[in-house]
Amino acid sequence: MSSTITYTVSGMSCGHCEKSVSSEVSGIPGVTEVAADAKAGTVTISSQSPIDDAQVRSAVDEAGYELVGRTA
Known part of the structure; x- marks a missing residue:
């Protein structure tokens, strides 16, 4: 069963920020897809578990940003 969750991330402002967050979050076991959006301030993660x-x-902290919470 796969799931998709969107989180709010503080501090992203450009494509480099998106790549940093995506790279770190992609390393989480089970994650199949990551889409960071600096303009929206979100990261959407799909995983198999x-x-x-x-x-x-x-992972977001390691990239240098702050996870604020989940979006609705």
Whole structure:
């Protein structure tokens, strides 16, 4: 079963930011697709298994940005 979740990320402002966040989040086990959008301030993650918010927060932190929360 796959799932898709969108998170709000603070601090992204350009394509380089999107690539940094996407690269880090892609390393989370089970993640199949990542789409970061600096303009919207979001990262959408698809995975084959449930996504651990703590792992996402850690990956976004590692990229140098702040995970604010999940979008509705």
